Amino acid sequence: MCPVTEDGVQYSFALEYTGPPVGYDIPCADPVNINNIPVAAVVSDINFQKNITLPVVKPLLPPSDPSKNPKSVNTGKNLGKDCGSEEAVITVSPTSVIERAVVHNLQECVFSGELSSSGLLNEAGTSSSTNSFDDKSRDESLLKLRVSNELSSNRGWESNESVLSSADVDDEYPSSRVSSVKVSNNEFNGEGRKAPVVTFRDIESNDGVGDDGVGDTEDRFGGNEGFFEEEERVLRIKPEARSKGKKGSCYRCFKGGKFTEKEVCLVCDAKYCSNCVLRAMGSMPEGRKCVTCIGFPIDESKRGSLGRCSRMLKRLLNSLEVRQIMKAEKLSEANQLPPEYVYVNGEPLCHEELVVLQACSNPPKRMKPGNYWYDKVSGLWGKEGQKPSQIISPHLNVGGPIKANASSGNTQVFINGREITKVELRMLQLAGVQCAGNPHFWVNEDGSYQEEGQKSTKGYIWGKAGMKLVCAFLSLPVPSKSSNSCGEQVNSLISRSVPDYLEQRTLLKLLLVGFSGSGTSTIFKQAKILYKPVPFTEDERENIKLTIQSNVYGYLGILLEGRDRFEEESLTAVTKEQSTIETEHIGSTSNTNCQTIYSIGPRLKVFSDWLLKTMVSGNLEAIFPAATREYAPLVEELLKDAAIQATYKRRNELEMLPSVSSYFLERLPDGMAVDILRTDYEPSDLDILYAEGVTSSNGLACLDFSYPHSASDDKYDTEDQHDTLLRYQLISVHARGLGENCKWLEMFEDVGMVIFCVAMNDYDQFTVDGNGLSTNKMLQSRKFFESIVTHPTFEQMDFLLILNKFDLFEEKIERSPLTQCEWFDDFHPVISRHRSNSNSNSINTSPSLGQLGAHYMAVKFKRLYSSLTGRSLYTSVVKGLEPDSVDAALKYAREIMKWDEEKPNFSLTEYSMYSTEASSYSP
Ligand SMILES: Nc1nc2c(ncn2[C@@H]2O[C@H](COP(=O)(O)OP(=O)(O)OP(=O)(O)O)[C@@H](O)[C@H]2O)c(=O)[nH]1
């Protein structure tokens, strides 16, 4: 049969794999399925001059390539296009799957090549077969496409397309528009050594199809059961969208440009503007797909966006419709992950195995096509070549036996037959497991372990206090509560008709870092208060209360010290004055019992001396909280004493008194923090936020949370129901906790984004650096920022910069110029106090000096970041301790992560535009 096109030129295709043999365990008994041949490539849309699109091949995650970014893959697109010749050579890497082969404008094409026993297309004529995966073979290989032309005449794809574009909203799916692949595997034997010929045949071109192929085709397609016989299989090929309009325009009306908001088809990537989307996608029984794409599997790179509604749809449809469409998108059969795309311990899954895996009580999160390893005894689960990412339900009968090198460990320590990674070894060591002598451990799902060959349990890995934190720090999983039910009821699970795909929850990690005093602990506490129904337990509140009370004692101590100093200074001044008077009036008696405004009575003096002595000796913590009860009346008296009040007025001279102390010391109308020191004191949320030392200042803190659904989210349309299902983890780690040269950062490689905090009011403050030199705090913050953003672990990571403490900054910049920091020496704002904004009628909308400063600072960091990484930095300003401000910043972080998932749909300019737009100062 001759493949023919509209222009009368006939083509035949030969696809050959000419690279070195590579081994993928695709069983050869598997029917030859073009969807499942891991040849590699990444060719998207090869357009020959004759308007033929040849195989569209999507990357499958290579076994040891954690690269999540499909953009990094060479698409070979231009190669095919520019070539325009009759033979195109496309460079591909041999670790991908031909997902779609689309033939436009042509009625049939033949893919000829050979499958090796490992299921690979191999150089035609040779029958090499390899089962082992050889690293070298992963190198770029060549895939040859040959096109030869003969003459013929027939109608082609273009004429189809005109039918397509007139498709009406509720049109039934026109099966005539389905192309099909006819796979002939009669030459295919069980060993796969003989070259099968894969024939692609457009359904309309079947023998005897007349010019008006549409009606014919429907009949043919309706009755295509007959095609599924032993000898031949007919498979659908996904439609490939091509816009006739200019680049970036709507695929239906050809209007608009790159920046027009568009909805994307999950299958063919066609993009429609808001005027066309409902016409092109109809009632969306399987979610956002063109009417013509219904029934086709989705583009795997879009799996992450399943069920995540766009703003456009929310505008166009009512919420019930949106919910139904999103539900259909997640649940419809055609959209489910094809089991054969998931390899577990080197074996592709079958349908039942995938169901078992997804329906178990603790399933892998967000499963995507790829290669995974699974330790059935402990339930440890991870991507091939990587450390474990999760502990799923154990004892599931899926995939093959685990391989020793499954996680590419090189520690010579084994768990259930797998050589563990360095991080796991570190975890074992921290858990107190003896790892000397290259032991082989047997670890059960409850964490109990024993050495192979021995009977007694030596201990419990995750049982030790603090192990959860250690694991969180090392980004290692811990057993979830649901995973320790021993033995899954596999059979009953298989019989569950619909696996609960909705429950595929994921944990998105946000790493919060910043230089000392930048406010990370405060943001962490804010997140707790904002997103946890019970932010602090009774015990925690009691501890916080004690912390705050001891802080206030600390402030009091600083005041008392100050008072001593001021009193002494005054006395010296007075004595000096008196001695002058005395010399002037010789013979008068000297009076050493001088009183100053800083003097206190003897009783208070005794108490003050005792308190200072206790504090200096570091015993305050010990006598606390007894002190609160016993000395409360004395403290109250002290705080109200005129001498202390006078000292407090000169607080700017007390370097040791942190500015936050004003919050606690000035909270009452009578001026001092008396109520705090009472035993019945209950700290408010704001007290907790202001309190120093509530979260560990050295180490690491983790917070698991979900963003609650709030009314304001609806208003701004930033939230969708699905988000309340997503779990997030905020990991706060102190600069000190990262070790020298941030060496611990590599433990956070699986975080979704990094939030970096900078205290804006640091610009005129100094601190002593590691070399004992006094350095500007902002410059130190910048240095820390540089080392984090350039750390190899975070190469592809998104960064959100939080410019913190705007309230303090705004107040400070009015009296202390920003140029005090040498990095900001070119800040010369032009302030017009009564300039009206050209965009509004309001008077005096010009930004304040603080706002200009914040914007300037954001730009400085953005420039620095892009010069270091070539990427754009997201920024957000946190106004102060009001919850709304931190809430906005953390929700912004969530939005960024959402965009990240949809990144393939964004162009760089669109993306960076978002970042600039969204970065705003809250005032
Ligand atoms: N006024 C004001 N104070 C803030 C803000 N954010 C944090 N603070 C205060 O700044 C001080 C330091 O904040 P922390 O959150 O402890 O800073 P950190 O980065 O954890 O600091 P270390 O752990 O000590 O390195 C605390 O007393 C906070 O109450 C803010 O936006 N406005």
Ligand SMILES: [Mg+2]
């Ligand atoms: Mg802290």
